[in-house]
Amino acid sequence: MMDLDERVAVLRDEVLDIAGGGSEDAPAVAIFDAIVRALAGGMDSAGGLDLTLHDAVARRLAWGDTEETILSDAELVFARLSRACQRALRDPEEEMLVLETGAEVVGAAARIISLAAVGRGGRDRAAALREELAQRRLKEALAEQTRTLARLEGDGRQF
Amino acid sequence: MTALTIRSAGNSHQGSVREHNEDALIVDPKWGLYAVLDGMGGAASGDVAANKARDVIHEYVRARRGAMQPRALLEAAINAASAAVHGEAQRRKDRKGMGTTVVACVIDGRRATVAHVGDSRAYLLRDGHLHRLTNDHTIVAELVARGAIAADEADRHAYKNVLSRNLGAKPQAAVDVSEVELQPGDRLMLCSDGLYGYAPADAVHHLVASTDPPAEVVRDLIEAALRGGGGDNVTAIVVEAGVAVVPRATMVLRTTGAGAWWARRERFLATAHAGGLHKSPLCALLGANEAIAIVAGNFADAVYHDLEKVTGVNVWTYAENLARGWLGQGGAWPPLRDLLDGLARAADQVLAELRREDEGLAGLIELAVARAMVTAETAVGGVLAERLRSLESEMVKVEAQKNEQKRADTARFVDSPTVPYMRAPQPIDVPAPDVAAALESARRRAQTKPSAGSGAGDRALYARAIDHAHTVASATGANDAALAARELWDVRTLDEAGVSPLFDALDHARLAHIEGVRAAPAAPAVRAAALRRVASAYQRLSAGIASLVVESAAPAAEQLREVVRETARLRAEVSKNEARIAELERAFATVVDPAAPEAMSTSPGAATIRDERKPSVPPGSRRRPSKETLR
Numbered sequence: 001m002m003d004l005d006e007r008v009a010v011l012r013d014e015v016l017d018i019a020g021g022g023s024e025d026a027p028a029v030a031i032f033d034a035i036v037r038a039l040a041g042g043m044d045s046a047g048g049l050d051l052t053l054h055d056a057v058a059r060r061l062a063w064g065d066t067e068e069t070i071l072s073d074a075e076l077v078f079a080r081l082s083r084a085c086q087r088a089l090r091d092p093e094e095e096m097l098v099l100e101t102g103a104e105v106v107g108a109a110a111r112i113i114s115l116a117a118v119g120r121g122g123r124d125r126a127a128a129l130r131e132e133l134a135q136r137r138l139k140e141a142l143a144e145q146t147r148t149l150a151r152l153e154g155d156g157r158q159f
Numbered sequence: 160m161t162a163l164t165i166r167s168a169g170n171s172h173q174g175s176v177r178e179h180n181e182d183a184l185i186v187d188p189k190w191g192l193y194a195v196l197d198g199m200g201g202a203a204s205g206d207v208a209a210n211k212a213r214d215v216i217h218e219y220v221r222a223r224r225g226a227m228q229p230r231a232l233l234e235a236a237i238n239a240a241s242a243a244v245h246g247e248a249q250r251r252k253d254r255k256g257m258g259t260t261v262v263a264c265v266i267d268g269r270r271a272t273v274a275h276v277g278d279s280r281a282y283l284l285r286d287g288h289l290h291r292l293t294n295d296h297t298i299v300a301e302l303v304a305r306g307a308i309a310a311d312e313a314d315r316h317a318y319k320n321v322l323s324r325n326l327g328a329k330p331q332a333a334v335d336v337s338e339v340e341l342q343p344g345d346r347l348m349l350c351s352d353g354l355y356g357y358a359p360a361d362a363v364h365h366l367v368a369s370t371d372p373p374a375e376v377v378r379d380l381i382e383a384a385l386r387g388g389g390g391d392n393v394t395a396i397v398v399e400a401g402v403a404v405v406p407r408a409t410m411v412l413r414t415t416g417a418g419a420w421w422a423r424r425e426r427f428l429a430t431a432h433a434g435g436l437h438k439s440p441l442c443a444l445l446g447a448n449e450a451i452a453i454v455a456g457n458f459a460d461a462v463y464h465d466l467e468k469v470t471g472v473n474v475w476t477y478a479e480n481l482a483r484g485w486l487g488q489g490g491a492w493p494p495l496r497d498l499l500d501g502l503a504r505a506a507d508q509v510l511a512e513l514r515r516e517d518e519g520l521a522g523l524i525e526l527a528v529a530r531a532m533v534t535a536e537t538a539v540g541g542v543l544a545e546r547l548r549s550l551e552s553e554m555v556k557v558e559a560q561k562n563e564q565k566r567a568d569t570a571r572f573v574d575s576p577t578v579p580y581m582r583a584p585q586p587i588d589v590p591a592p593d594v595a596a597a598l599e600s601a602r603r604r605a606q607t608k609p610s611a612g613s614g615a616g617d618r619a620l621y622a623r624a625i626d627h628a629h630t631v632a633s634a635t636g637a638n639d640a641a642l643a644a645r646e647l648w649d650v651r652t653l654d655e656a657g658v659s660p661l662f663d664a665l666d667h668a669r670l671a672h673i674e675g676v677r678a679a680p681a682a683p684a685v686r687a688a689a690l691r692r693v694a695s696a697y698q699r700l701s702a703g704i705a706s707l708v709v710e711s712a713a714p715a716a717e718q719l720r721e722v723v724r725e726t727a728r729l730r731a732e733v734s735k736n737e738a739r740i741a742e743l744e745r746a747f748a749t750v751v752d753p754a755a756p757e758a759m760s761t762s763p764g765a766a767t768i769r770d771e772r773k774p775s776v777p778p779g780s781r782r783r784p785s786k787e788t789l790r
Contacts, residue, residue: 026562063555064556071705071706074698074702078695079695082691082694092686092687093687095687095690096673102694103697104666106701107662107666107698111659114658114708115655115659117708117709118654118658120712120715120716121653121716124712125718128715128722131725132722135726138726138730138732138733139729142729142733142736145740146736149739149740149743152740152743152744153743155747156743156746
């Protein structure tokens with residue numbers, strides 16, 4: 001008898017739509033792998049946080065995926081996994097375990113994405129503040145230049 | 160005491176920018192008279208003033224050379240010239256304001272008497288050191304002498320080129336005279352500001368200190384000023400006392416190597432041609448000679464400019480332009496690499512030939528060429544790095560588009576599955592009565608379970624999370640989850656302290672809710688159906704909250720973009736103003752005003768424009784303001 005995580009792992013193509021030409025490197029892969037990892041009990045966790053999932057999501061964000069893309073992929077993986085398990089797993093207890101784990105993983109992903117957005121917002125605000133300080137200096141320089149120009153143009157008119 | 164053998168030469172060039180040559184010179188070994196005059200004044204009267212003064216001085220000295228001491232003779236000759244120019248200026252309106260500078264020298268035996276008015280200069284080369292014999296008669300120099308401004312302010316002063324004395328402003332000129340006892344090997348050099356203003360000081364020093372004959376030194380001095388931009392008329396006279404026997408190799412070659420490299424430029428081009436440089440794909444659209452002249456010629460010029468430290472296309476700009484042009488039109492890297500190697504090989508061959516003649520000099524130039532090649536490699540590397548960054552950015556864009564496309568495709572897949580046994584998702588339907596009962600039982604059980612948080616706020620949040628999840632799990636509408644997430648979010652600060660408690664409450668509620676479903680008094684299939692709804696509800700709630708967080712953070716990014724745009728706009732405005740100020744300052748400094756020293760003032764407003772003609776300046780040439788006087 002195969003372990004539950006192995007039986008869920010064979011649903012990979014079905015859940016990730018690889019048979020339909022999907023990418024092996026999409027955010028959905030990170031979510032699905034995290035669910036399988038959690039089912040295997042091998043979560044690289046610190047305080048309930050899957051660090052591997054954290055890294056994977058951070059990498060996707062750095063690569064240019066938007067937060068919305070990752071959330072959408074997570075939702076899709078959960079929906080497909082839910083349907084696939086309903087068909088593939090005969091024992092309702094096993095199905096409930098997969099669903100519980102799936103909900104935990106997508107909840108963790110949502111939390112990671114939220115904190116990343118919060119961090120980005122803070123950085124953006126700090127950068128905007130720096131820009132505003134730079135603008136103040138530039139405005140001072142502009143005022144000084146305006147005075148210089150007025151003086152030079154005034155001198156020129158005297159001739 | 161025996162008289163020295165005197166060799167002398169002088170020449171004048173109108174420069175690269177001016178339309179007329181307003182300089183004049185006297186080289187008269189018979190009477191021992193040498194002079195450089197630099198005329199000024201509108202409507203082409205600068206050359207009239209200079210030529211008039213030259214003729215008067217020359218005639219005066221010839222007529223009275225035997226009757227007067229050199230000092231008195233020069234003073235009187237210059238005053239006579241000033242009176243003549245002044246008289247001419249008074250007679251004709253179109254010549255009003257014309258004048259000239261003068262630096263003149265009379266050599267009598269071993270004694271050289273130097274007199275000057277204005278900013279034309281005399282230098283003495285003795286024991287390898289070049290000494291300046293004259294002080295410029297400019298406003299700034301006078302102000303420094305009076306202590307009105309500090310010496311280090313002089314170079315930045317708006318009137319640094321405005322003359323305080325000249326010939327022609329008044330009938331009498333205030334002449335400064337000095338005397339020098341010449342020694343064998345001494346050289347006197349008289350010049351106009353077109354020489355020392357454009358030729359690098361080091362180059363002037365080393366050329367005058369070379370053992371080349373005076374005529375060659377004069378030719379090289381003028382060439383150095385022209386390579387430095389040639390923005391003014393250039394005149395130079397070299398007078399050599401006695402014969403100094405020194406090795407043929409000159410100091411200029413030993414010191415900078417620029418002259419030696421320049422002398423071998425043609426050889427370098429020929430070697431590059433023989434090496435097949437013109438066959439490079441980079442030169443595909445050019446004829447052989449044209450390719451060599453452009454590619455190898457510009458490289459040779461750039462090395463020369465770097466060696467002589469003058470303004471012009473340097474190696475960095477050359478290599479950057481080459482790489483940007485070639486790679487920009489889709490050129491491959493290997494041909495560019497081969498071209499650079501070909502240039503290095505041609506330079507090596509020329510250096511090998513030079514090494515046979517003078518090993519020390521070859522070493523010096525080899526170092527300069529090696530430095531130039533390293534600079535070129537670095538510049539090309541910079542262009543490559545820039546292109547890599549650009550490619551990476553393109554790849555990120557393509558990847559993002561791919562993901563976007565995939566998401567769209569995936570959504571279609573959900574509606575119309577390619578795997579036959581998968582059904583399209585059905586709209587959320589009302590749960591069956593047994594499932595609804597299990598859900599209600601789970602909710603009650605979860606609500607009675609104590610929350611993990613200690614505060615009343617945590618407890619309330621936990622209870623609300625369970626209620627909202629129950630509503631979503633039992634609901635029939637697709638928007639219930641989004642509404643529930645918004646209600647849970649309520650009003651929160653956009654930081655970790657605001658966001659984390661919400662997710663903590665959701666996690667605790669989910670665990671308790673699922674535990675409640677498992678414990679519900681129902682068949683396993685019913686419990687599984689209920690759990691499917693509950694798990695899905697929590698997934699949608701957490702995703703909804705995350706979307707709200709992302710949405711709330713978006714204005715900060717938008718604000719940053721706007722602020723960055725505004726900063727860029729301000730920067731551009733500052734740059735524009737800087738350019739405008741520089742333009743005004745340049746225009747201000749080209750004011751010409753024939754002046755009397757008595758009226759000299761430190762106020763910039765005291766100057767009067769006399770000559771508004773501005774010569775056109777070719778791009779890239781260096782300019783300095785023409786000479787002016789202050790009324």
